[in-house]
Amino acid sequence: MNVKGLSEADQQAIQKDRCLLEAAFSADRVIVTRDDSLRKALARTPQGRQRLKAIIWINPVSDGVRALERL
Numbered sequence: 914m915n916v917k918g919l920s921e922a923d924q925q926a927i928q929k930d931r932c933l934l935e936a937a938f939s940a941d942r943v944i945v946t947r948d949d950s951l952r953k954a955l956a957r958t959p960q961g962r963q964r965l966k967a968i969i970w971i972n973p974v975s976d977g978v979r980a981l982e983r984l
Contacts, residue, residue: 915958915960916928916958918958923953923957926951926953929950930946930950933951934964937968942968943969943971943984945972946971946972947973949972949975952965952970971984
């Protein structure tokens with residue numbers, strides 16, 4: 914994934930949680946995490962936005978009951 918042009922913080926978020934993306938795409942395309950830094954960083958690039966469209970992203974803290982319904 915091309916991270917050029919992203920802030921250092923966004924680049925670190927993508928590198929730190931790349932394993933979540935890999936796991937989601939190799940399994941059920943679901944990510945459950947309380948950390949939204951990866952999602953925010955991905956939303957800042959066209960390629961990242963495409964990936965986000967293919968993933969069900971659940972933050973159990975902010976999504977609450979909706980998170981359970983989506984699973």
